Amino acid sequence: MPLLKAMRHKILLLLTLLAMSPVLLAQTQDFDRWFTGGTLRLDCLREGSAQGDTVWVEHWIDRQCDWHGSRTQLLDPFNNGDNRVVVRDAATGRELYSRGYSSLFREYKDTPEGRTVTRRFEETLLLPMPKGKVMIALQRRDQAMRLVDQTVVEYVPRQTRLETRSPRNIEGKEYEFLDHGKDVDFSLYGDSYNKFDMAFVMQGFDTMDDMAYKQVCNRMKQLLFDKEPFRSFKTDFNIYFVKGDAGVEYNAFGIDRYAMTFKVWQLHDVLGQVPCDHIIIVLNNKKYGGGAIYNFYSVSSLHSMAEMVLTHELGHGIGGLADEYVDEELSYADLHRTKYEPLEPNITNLVDFDSKWRRMLKKGTPVPTPENAKVPRTENGPLGVYEGAGYSSKGVYRPVMHCMMRDYAPFCPVCRERIEAVIGLYTE
Numbered sequence: 299m300p301l302l303k304a305m306r307h308k309i310l311l312l313l314t315l316l317a318m319s320p321v322l323l324a325q326t327q328d329f330d331r332w333f334t335g336g337t338l339r340l341d342c343l344r345e346g347s348a349q350g351d352t353v354w355v356e357h358w359i360d361r362q363c364d365w366h367g368s369r370t371q372l373l374d375p376f377n378n379g380d381n382r383v384v385v386r387d388a389a390t391g392r393e394l395y396s397r398g399y400s401s402l403f404r405e406y407k408d409t410p411e412g413r414t415v416t417r418r419f420e421e422t423l424l425l426p427m428p429k430g431k432v433m434i435a436l437q438r439r440d441q442a443m444r445l446v447d448q449t450v451v452e453y454v455p456r457q458t459r460l461e462t463r464s465p466r467n468i469e470g471k472e473y474e475f476l477d478h479g480k481d482v483d484f485s486l487y488g489d490s491y492n493k494f495d496m497a498f499v500m501q502g503f504d505t506m507d508d509m510a511y512k513q514v515c516n517r518m519k520q521l522l523f524d525k526e527p528f529r530s531f532k533t534d535f536n537i538y539f540v541k542g543d544a545g546v547e548y549n550a551f552g553i554d555r556y557a558m559t560f561k562v563w564q565l566h567d568v569l570g571q572v573p574c575d576h577i578i579i580v581l582n583n584k585k586y587g588g589g590a591i592y593n594f595y596s597v598s599s600l601h602s603m604a605e606m607v608l609t610h611e612l613g614h615g616i617g618g619l620a621d622e623y624v625d626e627e628l629s630y631a632d633l634h635r636t637k638y639e640p641l642e643p644n645i646t647n648l649v650d651f652d653s654k655w656r657r658m659l660k661k662g663t664p665v666p667t668p669e670n671a672k673v674p675r676t677e678n679g680p681l682g683v684y685e686g687a688g689y690s691s692k693g694v695y696r697p698v699m700h701c702m703m704r705d706y707a708p709f710c711p712v713c714r715e716r717i718e719a720v721i722g723l724y725t726e
């Protein structure tokens with residue numbers, strides 16, 4: 299970063315430290331004890347099928363930029379995502395940093411091809427750069443949904459060889475920031491480590507003229523903050539726009555509307571050093587489509603339904619929420635009809651409902667709750683436990699009659715609570 303900016307950061311940090319509570323101060327000092335303030339990027343490969351998989355680090359990369367994540371919320375409080383990365387102090391085994399995430403591989407292994415055919419998938423993990431020797435565990439779920447170490451790699455400062463990437467020259471194309479602030483009001487840019495950094499990667503906009511491009515960017519910002527709970531938190535966000543080819547194509551896994559990228563490393567090359575607590579890839583295409591994976595990335599097109607699609611996908615991408623709708627035709631319709639409680643906070647198969655939204659139910663609410671056909675599609679209706687969710691018509695339950703994760707109604711209280719908690723994880 300430019301020297302002046304670095305100095306400004308130091309001064310701001312000093313001022314912030316003076317104003318912090320003792321607990322926060324201790325946590326920040328903890329961060330400084332274990333991490334340099336830089337960013338380590340791990341480009342990993344996961345290879346396998348439903349029969350099993352292996353994962354390894356293919357490229358160790360110094361992102362050559364400040365750590366954009368939180369400096370106080372270092373451990374992931376949620377038991378969500380198919381995978382988790384855990385950074386441990388090599389000497390004591392103490393957990394220093396962890397984050398849950400999912401990847402395209404989980405969906406692949408539930409497809410007909412994925413049951414037998416081995417394929418490779420790219421994953422990129424961004425971590426605070428460790429100061430000392432650490433062990434980095436790539437975890438996955440075992441049969442009982444518990445997180446277990448799958449691959450453990452050692453990182454030793456100055457010994458582990460780190461590659462760099464040119465941030466300004468991706469396939470010969472310069473990328474640009476669209477500096478928000480001049481023409482919109484929700485532009486309170488703050489330090490990336492206590493803002494939720496939303497990085498929009500704009501695919502297919504290279505030949506669009508500047509005026510039109512700016513309009514698209516403004517529309518995306520409006521879409522993001524159009525719905526609650528995002529609207530109430532808009533000053534907690536930093537927004538970045540980067541033009542580039544993220545490799546997204548429609549028809550992922552043979553589903554026409556499912557637009558995803560398998561070129562995750564390329565996506566991160568396009569991002570370069572841009573802070574990204576979450577990534578939204580925007581396609582310059584009016585065709586309906588999109589997709590999202592928890593703590594991985596989300597995709598939206600410019601379809602007229604984009605505002606609904608984007609908000610719904612962010613429920614997956616940011617909140618780690620499940621679909622609350624029923625679609626028995628899907629090959630993975632019985633995904634949650636198991637003897638283990640699903641990980642997602644907004645559905646339950648009643649195996650361990652106490653871990654879900656029982657505490658939020660009004661006293662006397664029957665479990666399960668009978669459907670109420672009178673609730674209009676624009677309202678949630680009363681909180682309950684309604685059968686039919688997570689693609690299954692039987693045995694899986696949702697909190698309300700209508701929700702963004704079911705039929706584009708407003709987010710229900712259970713979904714909202716989780717999204718707000720996740721935003722807090724990056725802004726506190």
Ligand SMILES: [Zn+2]
Nearest residue numbers: 644701710713
């Ligand atoms: Zn919901």
